[in-house]
Amino acid sequence: MELKDKICMVTGANSGIGKRTAERFADTGAKVVMLCRDKERGEKARNDLVQKTQNENIELLLCDLSSMRSVRRAAKGFKENYSKLHVLVNNAGLISSSKKITEEGNEKTFATNYLGHFLLTYLLIDPMKEASSAEIINVTSAAHKSGELDFDDLQLKRSTYFSGWKAYANSKLAQVMFTYTLSRKLKKTTISVNSYHPGVVNSHFGKKTFLTKIFYKLFFFLMRDPDDSAEDIVRLITDPEFEDSTGKYFSKGKIKKSSKESYDVEARRKLWKESKKLVGI
Numbered sequence: 002m003e004l005k006d007k008i009c010m011v012t013g014a015n016s017g018i019g020k021r022t023a024e025r026f027a028d029t030g031a032k033v034v035m036l037c038r039d040k041e042r043g044e045k046a047r048n049d050l051v052q053k054t055q056n057e058n059i060e061l062l063l064c065d066l067s068s069m070r071s072v073r074r075a076a077k078g079f080k081e082n083y084s085k086l087h088v089l090v091n092n093a094g095l096i097s098s099s100k101k102i103t104e105e106g107n108e109k110t111f112a113t114n115y116l117g118h119f120l121l122t123y124l125l126i127d128p129m130k131e132a133s134s135a136e137i138i139n140v141t142s143a144a145h146k147s148g149e150l151d152f153d154d155l156q157l158k159r160s161t162y163f164s165g166w167k168a169y170a171n172s173k174l175a176q177v178m179f180t181y182t183l184s185r186k187l188k189k190t191t192i193s194v195n196s197y198h199p200g201v202v203n204s205h206f207g208k209k210t211f212l213t214k215i216f217y218k219l220f221f222f223l224m225r226d227p228d229d230s231a232e233d234i235v236r237l238i239t240d241p242e243f244e245d246s247t248g249k250y251f252s253k254g255k256i257k258k259s260s261k262e263s264y265d266v267e268a269r270r271k272l273w274k275e276s277k278k279l280v281g282i
């Protein structure tokens with residue numbers, strides 16, 4: 002896909018992979034919508050990108066992905082201003098060391114990493130259908146291979162001991178499974194959907210948790226730069242080699258096998274049904 006004048010949305014676009022991806026899109030002459038939770042940080046990131054790229058067609062759209070109400074408001078705001086969407090990069094994410102329940106009753110990690118993106122994508126399907134072709138990239142993680150979904154306690158809300166890593170892994174597994182299901186449901190459209198593992202990236206992601214602080218210090222020299230991941234994402238969208246790719250799991254730009262659990266068709270069906278119930282659609 003040629004990105005010039007295309008409308009591209011990136012979630013979590015104020016830092017890390019999200020910001021670098023938004024910058025790459027802006028460099029190509031695309032119209033960029035930066036979906037960010039924090040207004041001050043979002044405005045600073047937008048101003049940085051406008052200055053760097055000299056592209057004024059960069060818009061900040063505020064959204065807290067852990068809040069389905071906020072997601073609905075953001076999607077409505079987008080559709081009031083745009084009739085089409087060509088690219089959606091679901092990048093925003095978090096990992097938490099403690100259990101946090103949102104006002105809507107969802108565990109925050111699962112809500113932010115998965116449910117919010119599930120609902121956002123669902124609400125933006127129509128503008129993507131209006132585009133001649135559209136691409137959805139779900140930025141996931143190899144951590145999904147540690148995930149295991151228990152449909153009796155999908156969000157780990159009943160667990161006495163809360164593992165931030167398990168919550169994160171489960172949210173990423175859900176994201177990969179969502180990718181496969183959505184790809185099948187969109188097979189008669191011109192919308193492709195793939196998941197992408199960027200590798201271990203040197204960004205601010207997760208640095209507030211004790212274990213990730215240690216990990217970053219020990220393995221800093223092995224980490225990828227966010228620019229590398231942004232380049233991967235742009236390549237997946239623009240390179241003719243991947244033009245017909247949909248329903249795939251990419252790791253650092255190459256098609257790979259995802260976890261055994263992610264291919265469980267019955268589990269994917271259950272996840273889709275439960276996800277719709279949780280977000281109210």
